[in-house]
Amino acid sequence: MRLYIDVVGRCNLKCPSCPMGNASVADHVGGSMPPELLRRILEKAVGETKPEFVGLYNWTEPLLHPRIGELIEIVNGFGLPCYLSTNLNIAKRLDAVMKAAPYFLRISVSGFTNDTYRKHHEGGDIEVVKANMRTLAELRDKYRADTRIELFYLRWQGNLDEEFLMQEYAESLGFVFRTEWAWFSPIEKVLAVLSNDLTRVTMKDVATIERLARPFRETIQTTLKYAPMLGRCTFFDDYLVLDCAGRTALCCGVYDQERFTVGNYLDHPLAELMRLKAADPECSQTCRQCMGYGLPALGLDIPELGNVAIEHVLKRYAAKLGVSLVS
Ligand SMILES: C[S@@+](CC[C@H](N)C(=O)[O-])C[C@H]1O[C@@H](n2cnc3c(N)ncnc32)[C@H](O)[C@@H]1O
Numbered sequence: 001m002r003l004y005i006d007v008v009g010r011c012n013l014k015c016p017s018c019p020m021g022n023a024s025v026a027d028h029v030g031g032s033m034p035p036e037l038l039r040r041i042l043e044k045a046v047g048e049t050k051p052e053f054v055g056l057y058n059w060t061e062p063l064l065h066p067r068i069g070e071l072i073e074i075v076n077g078f079g080l081p082c083y084l085s086t087n088l089n090i091a092k093r094l095d096a097v098m099k100a101a102p103y104f105l106r107i108s109v110s111g112f113t114n115d116t117y118r119k120h121h122e123g124g125d126i127e128v129v130k131a132n133m134r135t136l137a138e139l140r141d142k143y144r145a146d147t148r149i150e151l152f153y154l155r156w157q158g159n160l161d162e163e164f165l166m167q168e169y170a171e172s173l174g175f176v177f178r179t180e181w182a183w184f185s186p187i188e189k190v191l192a193v194l195s196n197d198l199t200r201v202t203m204k205d206v207a208t209i210e211r212l213a214r215p216f217r218e219t220i221q222t223t224l225k226y227a228p229m230l231g232r233c234t235f236f237d238d239y240l241v242l243d244c245a246g247r248t249a250l251c252c253g254v255y256d257q258e259r260f261t262v263g264n265y266l267d268h269p270l271a272e273l274m275r276l277k278a279a280d281p282e283c284s285q286t287c288r289q290c291m292g293y294g295l296p297a298l299g300l301d302i303p304e305l306g307n308v309a310i311e312h313v314l315k316r317y318a319a320k321l322g323v324s325l326v327s
């Protein structure tokens with residue numbers, strides 16, 4: 001079982017491809033998870049399943065937690081790999097984080113200059129991120145932390161030419177460089193787009209989708225092909241996703257707590273929470289639609305999905321150069 005726990009209920013940025021930036025629901029649970037609650041959650045988790053790792057994030061920004069260092073130490077204390085993913089716009093708690101030495105820390109970006117970065121990391125400042133990257137590397141060395149630090153570059157139309165600059169900078173600090181084709185979230189919004197439900201999709205969402213380097217419609221045409229092969233959904237069965245109050249969500253891809261929260265993790269055995277997810281009409285209807293489009297394939301390593309992106313990018317560059325690709 002893989003655990004993703006939102007230790008806070010908010011983010012400092014408003015990325016348009018993330019529910020923190022595009023959600024129409026405003027009543028997401030706020031606050032910060034008390035360290036004692038995390039400890040009780042992990043005690044229960046190790047008692048009833050084999051946690052593979054614990055991510056202290058899902059839809060939110062872990063560095064906003066005032067006691068993030070303590071939370072990492074709690075996870076480490078259980079002998080479990082602690083994963084963080086951050087936009088790294090906040091310098092305040094870097095010392096505590098590196099002192100606690102999580103197993104893995106990802107820095108998510110989408111550009112090397114602010115003109116590019118701010119299109120997809122709204123409210124952020126890449127110069128602050130770059131300065132914080134340097135501080136992080138210094139603290140890693142100071143504390144001799146063996147944390148694997150990864151620079152995660154989200155690929156969009158218009159930011160590919162800056163990728164190499166960020167790669168050079170990240171690798172000069174000893175970070176691992178990885179890329180991913182950006183996608184649009186959450187799942188309920190993707191389903192709303194696919195069913196032309198204009199009550200749940202804004203013009204800004206449409207503009208964001210149009211900037212995807214791996215185009216929306218072609219991606220869905222590809223996941224549709226994989227739908228009959230999926231069988232079960234690994235995100236339903238193999239992941240436990242909790243909010244900062246310790247409540248269990250259907251999976252890591254949905255956001256609306258009103259529709260997709262099934263119960264407090266501490267109040268129910270895991271097997272019962274699984275049954276609650278399966279029995280909940282809202283959850284099961286969403287899963288049926290999601291599986292019907294083959295959306296879980298997006299979280300699997302399927303080379304054909306990468307080819308969809310490459311083909312689109314090459315066609316755009318060719319058009320810019322005034323040539324056409326011969327197949
Ligand atoms: C929603 S974020 C929350 C954690 C943290 N705030 C961050 O941005 O890294 C969870 C993960 O989603 C990834 N992510 C963000 N925007 C994405 C996008 N448009 N497509 C694919 N993954 C994305 C991030 O890199 C991160 O690892």
Ligand code: SF4
Nearest residue numbers: 011015018020059087
């Ligand atoms: S992707 Fe991360 S940084 Fe961006 S709004 Fe979502 S939680 Fe915040």
Ligand code: SF4
Nearest residue numbers: 233235236251287290
């Ligand atoms: S089928 Fe879709 S909505 Fe249901 S658990 Fe899997 S990823 Fe989530």
